[in-house]
Amino acid sequence: MRTAYCVETVRAAEAELMARLPGGALMHRAAAGLAAACAGLLGRVYGARVVVLAGSGDNGGDALYAGARLARRGAGVAAVLLAPDRAHPGGLADLLASGGRVADDPFEALAAADLVLDGITGIGGKGGLRADAVPLARAARGSNAVVVAVDLPSGTEADTGEVRGEALRADATVTFGAYKPGLLVDPAHDHAGPVRLVPIGLEEHLPSVPDLEALQHGDVARLLPHPAAESDKYRRGVVGVVAGSARYPGAAVLAVAGALRGGAGAVRYVGPGADAVIARFPESLVQGGPPSKAGRVQAWAVGPGLGEDAxxxxxxxxxxxxxVLVDADGLRLLDPQTVRTRAAPTLLTPHAGEAAALLGVSREEVESARLASVRELAARFGATVLLKGSTTLVAAPGDAAPVRANPMGTPWLATAGSGDVLSGLTGSLLAAGLDARDAGSVGAYLHGLAARLAAARGGTPITAQEVADALPSACRDVRNIRDVVPGVS
Known part of the structure; x- marks a missing residue:
């Protein structure tokens, strides 16, 4: 499990740790990890040209100390000081003593650089880059250098993942002690590149419950339903799928395809697409309707392709x-009070446009503040919400459980019908006994992994049906972790 903590929590943990360490020890730990990561990216340090963009905060100090370490290994290191009178004195002195220099012409240095260290702003930065930093950020991005962000890309917001203004887009990010939520949530996540976490001893000083978390293979393996010797199709759960219409019959087929791969023992389909569903999946149980007359189910997935019949x-x-999982056309008709007063859990799965309609804001507002939006939806409806998109987020109502970010997303899922597959898959996980938060998180993870496997196997672009067909491979890939991770059974 990857866990992320907000700035206030990280700073409190750092303060506790620094009280036990000699002065400057924590910064030196961070700088050592940063320099090692940069050396790995460079391949050959001796003779490499490195530029340190150093602001006035601790991230600027980390970058200067890391630059000093690279200079001692033979790199030519030039510092660009955005606030010369407030540059970290110890870091600057170490850099100069190690053979580094302050750049006479920042743009000339950036144009020739092999690697640029972005230490312009720290984790407390708000509102995008300042005007004087923008030309430097553009020059760094326009060069042939590898751009490495220190802790997080400058101009992005650590707690929210928002980018309110211009920000530096990094090729890689080295973060210290703990992930910050913005590193896992778009649009900031998209600016970070691959993220490397450098341990600096914060672990025992951080709370047990993070602000945000992301599942990994081992976590999904533990959560995936696994039939026991005494299992039958009813004990494994029956999921009801209400999807499709005369105009959108394919939604019924795709939702059932996802449901059959989700772990429940049987799929009961209700709707006008029965003939298409049976033709494609004869193992399905079909009913014309209404849902309440269809027979016993352990969970419902409703909404994909229902159109005016919703x-x-x-x-x-x-x-x-x-x-109940509600998706697509079903979301248009939701009343918060109806959802809030349900005795059983409800899982809503909107994309950004549907979330915007539910919140009464623009789609752009949802996409720019995804974390705030999913939390607001969960609070307003008293339901678990899976907000689909470039970063899929899952939030339960209340503050007890951290929001989950899905690390398996891929742009190839932006294809017609892929959301219908996700609805069926996740509804099946609900019927198999997972709670709404786990079902949403596992469903999104397997859905993304299946898309990646389909793209790797058959090439791109991919179709929603190919995603559904790849779900068994995704489950097998995750379950294989049982053989290599102790405690996963």
Missing amino acids: EGAVRDVLASDVP
Whole structure:
């Protein structure tokens, strides 16, 4: 599990640790890890040209100390000081004593650089780059250098992932002690590149519950339903799927395809697409409707492709006493009070446009503040919310559980019908017994992994049906971790 903590929490942990260490020890730990990461990216340090963009904060100090370490290994290191009178004195002195220099012409140095260290702003930065830093950031990005962000890319916001103004887009980020939420959430995540975490001893000083977390293979392996010797199709769970219409019959087929791969023992389909569903998946149980007359289910997935037929079906499903996933056309008809008063869990799975409509804001506002948006939706509806998009986020109502970010997303999922597959898959996980937060997190993870496997296997672009077809491979890939990770069974 990757865990991320907000700036206030990280700073409190750093203060506790620094009280036990000699002065400057924590910064030297960070600088050592940063320099090692840069050396790995350079391959050959001796003779490499390195530029340190150093602001006035601790990140500037980290960058200067790392630059000094690279200079001692034979790199030519030039510092560009954005606030010369407030540059970190110890870091600057170490750099100069190690053979580094202050650049006479920042733009000439950047044009010739092999690697640029972005230490312009720290984790407390807000509102994008200042005007004087923008030309330097553009010059760094326009060079042939590898740009390495120190802790997080300058101009991005650590707690929210927002980018409110111009920001430096890094090729890689080296962060210290703990991930920050912005490194896992777009749009800041998209500016970070691959992220390397350097341990500096904060672990025992951080709280047990993070602000944000991201599942990894081992976590998904532990959560995936696994049939026992005494299991039958009903004990494994039956998921009801209400999807499709005369206009969108494919939504029914794709939602059922996802549901059949999700771990439940049986799929009960309700809707006008019964003939298409049976033709493609004869193992499905079909019913014309209404959902409440279809027979016993352990969870419902409702909404994909329902079109104008959605209102009655959604009302009927929400009146049930089992978990319900609501997607697509079903989301248009939601009343917060109806959802909040349900006795059983509800999982909403909007994309940014649907989330914007539910919140009464623009799509751009949701996409620029994804973390705030998913939290607000969960609070407003008293439901778990899976906000789809470039970073899929899953938030439960209340503050007890951290938001989850899905690390397996891929742009190839931006294809018609992929959300229908996700709805069926996640609904099946609900029926198999996972709670709404786990079902949403595992469903998004497997969905993204399946898309990656489909793209690698068959080439790109991929279709939603190919994503569904790759779900068994994704489950097998995750379950294989049981053989290599102690404690996963």
